[in-house]
Amino acid sequence: DIQMTQSPSSLSASVGDRVTITCRASQSISSYLNWYQQKPGKAPKLLIYAASSLQSGVPSRFSGSGSGTDFTLTISSLQPEDFATYYCQQSYSTLLFTFGPGTKVDIK
Amino acid sequence: QLQLQESGPGLVKPSETLSLTCTVSGGSISSSSYYWGWIRQPPGKGLEWIGSIYYSGSTYYNPSLKSRVTISVDTSKNQFSLKLSSVTAADTAVYYCASIAVAGYNWFDPWGQGTLVTVSS
Numbered sequence: 567d568i569q570m571t572q573s574p575s576s577l578s579a580s581v582g583d584r585v586t587i588t589c590r591a592s593q594s595i596s597s598y599l600n601w602y603q604q605k606p607g608k609a610p611k612l613l614i615y616a617a618s619s620l621q622s623g624v625p626s627r628f629s630g631s632g633s634g635t636d637f638t639l640t641i642s643s644l645q646p647e648d649f650a651t652y653y654c655q656q657s658y659s660t661l662l663f664t665f666g667p668g669t670k671v672d673i674k
Numbered sequence: 675q676l677q678l679q680e681s682g683p684g685l686v687k688p689s690e691t692l693s694l695t696c697t698v699s700g701g702s703i704s705s706s707s708y709y710w711g712w713i714r715q716p717p718g719k720g721l722e723w724i725g726s727i728y729y730s731g732s733t734y735y736n737p738s739l740k741s742r743v744t745i746s747v748d749t750s751k752n753q754f755s756l757k758l759s760s761v762t763a764a765d766t767a768v769y770y771c772a773s774i775a776v777a778g779y780n781w782f783d784p785w786g787q788g789t790l791v792t793v794s795s
Contacts, residue, residue, distance in 0.1 A: 567737065600781040602721075609770055609785035610721065616779040653721055657780035661709065661734035665721040 568592055568656050570666035578674040585641040587669045589654035594634045598658035601630055601639045604668075605650045613652075614639065641671075649673055676701045676708075678771050678786035686765075686793050692758040696771030696786060703752045704729040709774040710754045711782060712745060714767040722767075726774055727754055761793045 569592040579585050589599065597617040602610035612621045614630035617637055627642040641648055654666040682694035696710070703710065711726040725735040727745045735743050744757040758765060768790050772782040 598779055600779065602782070604721075609788050610782070611785075612781050612783040615775075615781040615783075621781075621783070655721075655782070661726055661780070662736075663711075663723040663726075663780070665713075665723065668720045 567662070568595060568659050568664055570654055570656055570664050572652075572654060572666040572669050574669060575667065576670040576672065578672055579644050580674045581644055581646055583644045585644050585648075585671060587639045587652050587671075589632075589637040589639070589666050591635045591637075591656055591658075595656045595658035597633045598656055599630075599632065599637050600655045600657060601628075602653045602655065603648075603650045604653065610653060644671070676773055676784055678773065678784060680769060680771050680786045680789040682789060682791070684790060684792060686761055686791060687795050688762055688793055689760055692756070692761050692765060692791055692793070694756045694769055694771075694789065694791070695753050696755070698752045698754075698773070703747060703754065704749050707776055709734075709776060709780070710747065711772050711774050712756045713770045713772060713782070713785075714765075715770070715788075716764075716767045724756065724758075724769075763793050765791070766793045767791060 571590045573588045599617045601614040604610040618630045629640045651668045651670045677699045679697045686692045709726045712724040725745045742759045747754040768788040770788045772785040
């Protein structure tokens with residue numbers, strides 16, 4: 567099984583900050599990595615697919631990068647509506663998916 | 675615009691079978707563009723993929739749950755369903771259904787709003 571880890575598990579940041587979240591896979595997954603944002607009481611929302619492709623309608627301050635085992639999600643200038651939990655998800659194993667444990671971004 | 679909605683009992687007794695249905699609207703469950711999946715989230719915890727199905731009936735399950743999970747599809751009703759047997763308190767969670775892109779990178783989008791299932795006597 568492919569295991570996913572994320573760091574940090576939580577972070578505190580201010581509006582306007584640049585925020586970077588890291589996701590690591592236990593083996594190479596090429597670019598088969600997707601990112602989601604989840605706000606309390608809501609379903610997750612797709613932000614980034616294929617490691618770096620921005621989902622339609624998602625603000626351009628969100629970006630993704632990486633390939634192989636190491637990936638990052640960057641928010642270039644944190645906005646009040648961005649305080650949420652972020653999850654990565656691998657799709658390299660054919661139809662055997664795993665999510666990372668999540669990174670909670672809250673207000674400093 | 676594809677929309678998904680979960681439905682089913684919010685309370686299940688230990689050792690019984692949890693049964694949920696996901697109704698798809700705005701598109702056909704028989705589309706070759708999607709798989710259909712179930713994901714759960716225990717209170718305060720992260721996301722766990724449960725399993726997925728294609729309209730043809732091909733299924734894919736999380737190995738850790740495989741012995742207890744059955745996912746099925748009803749194309750006539752544009753629905754797919756989840757059954758989880760022999761539940762315990764550890765199965766208490768919000769259960770989400772989602773569509774999964776067939777093309778390439780298998781992302782989950784969109785998701786249903788989720789339904790809380792509590793396992794308790």
